[in-house]
Amino acid sequence: MHGINTKKSLNTQNSSTETNNNMSELPTYTFKDFASDQEVRWCPGCGDYVILRAMQKALPMMGRRREDFVFVSGIGCSSRFPYYMNTYGFHGIHGRAPAIATGVKLANPKLSVWVITGDGDGLAIGGNHMIHAIRRNIDLNIILFNNKIYGLTKGQFSPTSDIGQKTKSSPYGNTQRPFNFGELTVGSAGQFYARVPDNNPNDMADIFVAAEKHHGTSVVEVLQNCVIFNDGAFDSMVDKSVREDMLLYLKQGEKMIFGKEKNKGIRFNGRQLEAVTIGENGITEADILVHDATDPNPSMHFMLTQLQYPLPVGVIRSVDSSTFEELVDTQVSASVQKSKFKSVDDLLFSGETYQV
Amino acid sequence: MSNDGHMVAEQTEQAKIKLDHVVIRFAGDSGDGMQLTGSQFSDTSAMLGNDIATFPNYPAEIRAPEGSIYGVSGFQVHIGEVEISTPGDDVDVLVAMNPAALKTNFSAVPKGKTIIVDIDEFTSKNLTRAGYDQNPLDDGSLDSYVIIKAPITQLSRESIKDMGLDNTSMNRTRNMFALGMVFWMFSRPLDYTIKFLEKKFGNKPNIFEANVKVLKAGYHYAETLELLPSAFTVLPAKMTEGTYRIIMGNTATAWGFLAAAEKSGKQLFLGSYPITPASDILHELSAHQHFGVVTFQAEDEIAGVCSAIGAAFTGDLAITTTSGPGLALKSEAIGLAVMTELPIIVVDVQRGGPSTGLPTKTEQADLLQAMYGRNGECPVIVIAPSTPANCFDFAYEASRLAMEHMTPVILLSDGYIANGSAPWRIRSIKEMQPINPAPAPAPEAAADWMPYLRNPDTLARQWALPGTPGFEHRIGGLEKEDFTGHISYDPENHEHMVKRRAEKVKRVENYIPEQQIDGAQSGDLLVVGWGGTYGSLITAVKSLHEEGKSIGLAHFNYLNPLPRNTREVFSRFKKIVICELNMGQFATLLRSEFPDFQYLQYNKVQGLPFTVLELNEHFSGLLK
Ligand SMILES: Cc1ncc(C[n+]2csc(CCOP(=O)(O)OP(=O)(O)O)c2C)c(N)n1
Ligand code: SF4
Ligand SMILES: [Mg+2]
Numbered sequence: 001m002h003g004i005n006t007k008k009s010l011n012t013q014n015s016s017t018e019t020n021n022n023m024s025e026l027p028t029y030t031f032k033d034f035a036s037d038q039e040v041r042w043c044p045g046c047g048d049y050v051i052l053r054a055m056q057k058a059l060p061m062m063g064r065r066r067e068d069f070v071f072v073s074g075i076g077c078s079s080r081f082p083y084y085m086n087t088y089g090f091h092g093i094h095g096r097a098p099a100i101a102t103g104v105k106l107a108n109p110k111l112s113v114w115v116i117t118g119d120g121d122g123l124a125i126g127g128n129h130m131i132h133a134i135r136r137n138i139d140l141n142i143i144l145f146n147n148k149i150y151g152l153t154k155g156q157f158s159p160t161s162d163i164g165q166k167t168k169s170s171p172y173g174n175t176q177r178p179f180n181f182g183e184l185t186v187g188s189a190g191q192f193y194a195r196v197p198d199n200n201p202n203d204m205a206d207i208f209v210a211a212e213k214h215h216g217t218s219v220v221e222v223l224q225n226c227v228i229f230n231d232g233a234f235d236s237m238v239d240k241s242v243r244e245d246m247l248l249y250l251k252q253g254e255k256m257i258f259g260k261e262k263n264k265g266i267r268f269n270g271r272q273l274e275a276v277t278i279g280e281n282g283i284t285e286a287d288i289l290v291h292d293a294t295d296p297n298p299s300m301h302f303m304l305t306q307l308q309y310p311l312p313v314g315v316i317r318s319v320d321s322s323t324f325e326e327l328v329d330t331q332v333s334a335s336v337q338k339s340k341f342k343s344v345d346d347l348l349f350s351g352e353t354y355q356v
Numbered sequence: 357m358s359n360d361g362h363m364v365a366e367q368t369e370q371a372k373i374k375l376d377h378v379v380i381r382f383a384g385d386s387g388d389g390m391q392l393t394g395s396q397f398s399d400t401s402a403m404l405g406n407d408i409a410t411f412p413n414y415p416a417e418i419r420a421p422e423g424s425i426y427g428v429s430g431f432q433v434h435i436g437e438v439e440i441s442t443p444g445d446d447v448d449v450l451v452a453m454n455p456a457a458l459k460t461n462f463s464a465v466p467k468g469k470t471i472i473v474d475i476d477e478f479t480s481k482n483l484t485r486a487g488y489d490q491n492p493l494d495d496g497s498l499d500s501y502v503i504i505k506a507p508i509t510q511l512s513r514e515s516i517k518d519m520g521l522d523n524t525s526m527n528r529t530r531n532m533f534a535l536g537m538v539f540w541m542f543s544r545p546l547d548y549t550i551k552f553l554e555k556k557f558g559n560k561p562n563i564f565e566a567n568v569k570v571l572k573a574g575y576h577y578a579e580t581l582e583l584l585p586s587a588f589t590v591l592p593a594k595m596t597e598g599t600y601r602i603i604m605g606n607t608a609t610a611w612g613f614l615a616a617a618e619k620s621g622k623q624l625f626l627g628s629y630p631i632t633p634a635s636d637i638l639h640e641l642s643a644h645q646h647f648g649v650v651t652f653q654a655e656d657e658i659a660g661v662c663s664a665i666g667a668a669f670t671g672d673l674a675i676t677t678t679s680g681p682g683l684a685l686k687s688e689a690i691g692l693a694v695m696t697e698l699p700i701i702v703v704d705v706q707r708g709g710p711s712t713g714l715p716t717k718t719e720q721a722d723l724l725q726a727m728y729g730r731n732g733e734c735p736v737i738v739i740a741p742s743t744p745a746n747c748f749d750f751a752y753e754a755s756r757l758a759m760e761h762m763t764p765v766i767l768l769s770d771g772y773i774a775n776g777s778a779p780w781r782i783r784s785i786k787e788m789q790p791i792n793p794a795p796a797p798a799p800e801a802a803a804d805w806m807p808y809l810r811n812p813d814t815l816a817r818q819w820a821l822p823g824t825p826g827f828e829h830r831i832g833g834l835e836k837e838d839f840t841g842h843i844s845y846d847p848e849n850h851e852h853m854v855k856r857r858a859e860k861v862k863r864v865e866n867y868i869p870e871q872q873i874d875g876a877q878s879g880d881l882l883v884v885g886w887g888g889t890y891g892s893l894i895t896a897v898k899s900l901h902e903e904g905k906s907i908g909l910a911h912f913n914y915l916n917p918l919p920r921n922t923r924e925v926f927s928r929f930k931k932i933v934i935c936e937l938n939m940g941q942f943a944t945l946l947r948s949e950f951p952d953f954q955y956l957q958y959n960k961v962q963g964l965p966f967t968v969l970e971l972n973e974h975f976s977g978l979l980k
Pocket of ligand 1: 075076077079094118121145147150151153
C-alpha cells in the first residue's frame with residue numbers, strides 16, 4: 001500500500017476492487033456464494049441463524065468481491081460466525097477481535113473487515129479493545145450479538161444483563177448495573193451506531209449494507225434471542241405482536257413516528273425526549289422530531305440511545321469523518337514520498353559512519 | 357576485567373602514556389547532559405578507531421530533585437586498542453559533576469584511580485542533599501585516589517561571561533568543560549564534537565558558540581593544569597576493515613526488522629504498547645515510517661500482539677515489542693499464533709522481575725516464560741542476541757525463521773544490550789542471507805487447496821492472503837484437522853497436531869548454524885551462557901585461555917530449538933558451568949534436554965551484569 005515494497009503493492013492491487021478493471025467483472029453473487037461448507041451448529045431457534053442469513057443476503061448487495069471480505073471474531077456462540085461464511089475468516093481469542101481486525105485493516109486497508117462479537121466478548125473481556133477501536137474510527141464493521149447472557153459458557157450474566165436477571169452465576173438476581181451499548185458507542189466518540197432486532201432479516205440486511213458503506217467504525221447492535229439461556233429477553237419490545245407499538249423505526253430525514261396507528265411520536269420537551277400522541281394535549285405533527293443520523297453533534301443521538309420506550313431501532317448515528325487507516329496511510333505515504341532513503345542500505349550507511 | 361596491567365604506562369615520544377583500554381564514567385544530575393557528554397566521548401574515540409562499549413545509567417525518576425541521589429545519571433564508556441566486549445567493571449576516570457554523583461558512583465572506582473569533581477558544586481547544601489555529613493574532599497576519605505578539583509562551573513561561566521546569556525544557559529554548558537578536560541586527558545580532537553554542536557544548535561548560533569568556547573576552555577584548562585596526570589592515549593584497535601557506526605542495541609533491533617522487511621519484500625507492521633526498556637524500538641520504527649513501516653501504538657500489550665497477528669494473517673512481516681510484564685499479557689495470543697501457524701515476532705527486552713520488578717535494570721529471567729509460559733503444548737522458536745550490534749542480526753534472523761517456518765518467534769533481548777552501544781561493521785542488505793517467506797499458493801492450485809497443506813521439509817503451511825480470489829479460508833484458535841484446517845475434536849488428530857507443531861519447531865535446527873566454541877575447543881571447563889552476558893563471559897574466558905587455561909565458551913543465541921551439535925559440544929569438556937542472570941533457567945532447560953551431563957551453575961540476580969572480575973575468580977576456582 002505504501003509503495004516501497006513493490007511486491008506487496010502489486011499483490012494488494014491485484015486484489016483490490018478499485019484497480020482490477022482489467023480483471024473479470026464483479027461476479028453477481030447470491031447468498032449461496034457466501035455460505036461455507038461447514039455445518040451450522042447453533043441451537044435450533046437461536047437468533048444467530050437470522051443474523052447469518054441476513055449477512056449472506058447483504059454481502060451480494062455491497063458491490064464488493066468475495067475475496068475482499070474478512071470476518072474476524074472472538075469467542076462465544078456468536079463468534080462461530082466466520083466458519084459459516086465462505087469468505088476469509090479468523091476465529092480469534094476471547095475479546096480480542098477488534099485488535100486482530102485492526103491489524104488486518106492496517107495491513108490492507110482495501111479489505112472489508114467485519115468484527116463479529118457477543119455482549120461478553122465485546123463488552124466484558126474485550127471492552128477495552130472495543131472502545132479504542134471505536135474512538136480511532138478505524139473502518140471496521142462491528143456486529144455485536146447482544147443476548148444479555150453468556151451463551152457458550154452456558155448461561156452466566158453479561159455486562160448487558162439486567163439488574164435482577166437470574167442466571168447461573170446470579171441465582172438470586174444480577175446485582176451489576178448494565179452497559180447500554182449505544183450510549184457506550186456514542187460516548188466513545190463513535191460515528192456510526194445502529195440497533196436492530198433479530199426477527200427482521202430484511203431490515204437487518206439493509207443495516208449491514210449501510211454499515212459497510214459507512215466510512216469509519218460502524219457499530220451494529222443486534223438484539224439476539226438465546227433460546228436456551230435467556231429466551232424471550234427482548235420479547236416485550238420486539239415480538240411481532242407488539243413491536244409496532246414498542247419500537248421506533250428511525251429513518252433518515254423522517255419524523256420519529258411510531259405505533260400501529262402511526263399516531264405517536266417523539267418530541268423534545270426541553271429537557272429530554274418523550275413519547276407523545278399526536279392530537280392529544282394540543283400535540284401536532286409539527287412537534288415531532290425529524291431524525292438526522294448525520295448530525296455531527298451527538299447529543300440527540302445520545303438521547304436516542306437512552307430512550308427505553310419506544311426503543312429506537314435503525315441507524316441512530318452515521319457521521320462521515322476521516323478514518324484511522326486513512327490518517328495512517330496518508331502520513332506513511334507522504335513520508336515515503338519525501339524520504340531521501342530509498343533503501344534500508346541508505347539508512348545503515350547514513351550519518352556518522354567511519355572507516356577502519 | 358583485569359585492570360591491572362593496562363594502566364602500566366609506557367612512554368611514547370610525545371610523553372603520552374599509552375593504554376590498551378580505559379573506562380571512563382561521566383556522572384551528574386539528570387539535567388547535566390551526561391548522556392550527551394559520554395556519547396560524544398565514545399563517538400570521538402570510535403572515529404579514531406578504538407573499539408568501544410558504552411552503557412547509560414538513567415535514574416528511574418524522570419525529573420528527580422536537582423542534586424539528589426536518585427537524580428544521578430551516568431554514562432560509562434570503555435574504549436580500547438584491544439577488543440572491547442563490555443562497558444567495563446572498574447572505572448579508571450570518574451567525572452562527578454556534584455556530590456550526589458560522587459556518592460553514587462564512588463564505589464566503582466578502585467583505589468589509585470582518577471576522580472574529577474566540580475568543586476563549585478560541593479556546597480554545604482549539595483553535600484547535605486547527597487547525604488554527606490562532611491565534605492569528602494576535605495576529610496581524607498579520598499586520600500588514596502587522584503582527585504582533580506576543578507572549578508568547572510565558575511570557569512565555564514567565566515569563559516562566556518560577555519556573551520549575554522541567561523543564567524540557566526550559562527550553567528548548561530558545564531558538561532562541555534568537563535568533556536574538554538577529558539578530551540585533553542586522552543588526546544582526543546575536538547572537531548567531531550564541534551561539528552555535532554553545530555548541527556544541534558544550528559539555529560541558535562549563540563548557544564553553539566558558548567558551548568564551543570566552554571569545551572575549549574576545559575581542554576586548555578586541563579593542558580595547563582599541573583594537577584592533572586600526563587595525557588594518555590589509546591591507540592586504534594585492530595578491527596576488521598570496513599565501514600562502522602556506533603549503534604545501540606534497541607536501534608539495531610529496529611533496523612534488523614527494517615532490513616528483513618526490505619529483503620523479503622514484506623511490509624513491516626509493529627503493534628506495541630510502551631514499556632521500559634523496549635519502548636525505544638517502537639520510537640525508532642515510528643521514526644522510520646518513510647520505509648513504509650506501519651507502527652500501531654495499541655491500547656495494551658494484548659492488542660499489540662493481536663494486531664500483529666491480524667497483520668500477519670494479511671501478509672505483513674508483523675512484530676510486537678515488549679518487556680517481561682507485557683510478555684505475560686501476550687501469552688494467550690502467542691498461543692493463537694502457534695495454532696493458526698502464523699509468523700509473528702515477539703521481542704522481549706528483559707528487565708528485572710517479577711511483576712514491575714526493576715524496570716531499568718537487566719535480567720535474564722524470562723527464558724522459561726518464553727519457552728513455556730502458555731497454556732497447552734505451545735512451542736515457539738526462541739532466540740537471543742548477545743551484543744548491542746548483533747541485535748540487528750537476530751532481529752533479521754527472527755524475521756527469516758518466522759516467515760520461512762510459519763511460526764511465532766520470541767526474541768529475548770535485555771536491558772543491558774538494548775541500552776548499550778558498540779561499533780557495528782555495516783553490511784549492505786545485498787550481502788545478507790536471503791529470506792524466502794512461505795509462499796502464497798499458485799492461482800491454479802485453488803481447486804483443491806487447503807489452508808494446512810505443508811511444505812514437506814519445514815512443515816510450514818502456505819500463506820494465502822485475504823484479497824486473493826479462490827483461497828477464501830477460515831483459521832482460528834480451535835484445534836484443526838491437519839491439511840483441511842477444519843475444526844476437529846478428534847483425539848487422535850489432536851495428538852497428531854500437537855506433535856506436528858512441535859516437530860515443525862524442532863526441524864528449525866536444520867536451518868540454523870551449529871554451536872561454536874570460543875577458546876579451548878575441548879578440555880577442562882566449558883562455560884555456557886546465552887543472550888546479553890556474552891561480553892562479560894568472553895572477556896573472562898579469553899583472558900584465562902590466554903593464560904593457558906583449558907577453558908572454552910559456548911554462548912548460545914539459539915535457545916529453541918538448540919543447535920543440533922549441542923550434545924556433542926558438551927561432551928568435549930570435563931566440567932560445564934552455566935552462567936545466567938537468573939536462578940538457573942537455561943540450566944533447567946538443559947537438564948531436561950540433555951540429562952546425561954552434570955551442570956554447575958553460576959547465577960546472579962541483582963539487576964546487574966556479571967563483572968569480569970567475579971567471573972574470572974569463579975572460573976579460576978573451578979579450574980583448580
Ligand atoms: C480467556 C478466556 N476466558 C474465558 C473464556 C470462556 N468464555 C468463552 S465464551 C464466553 C462468554 C461468551 O459470551 P458472549 O460474548 O456474550 O457470547 P455468546 O456465547 O452469548 O454469543 C466465555 C466467558 C474463554 N474462552 N477465554
Ligand atoms: S446457547 Fe443461546 S446463543 Fe448459544 S447457540 Fe444456543 S441459543 Fe444461540
Ligand atoms: Mg452473549
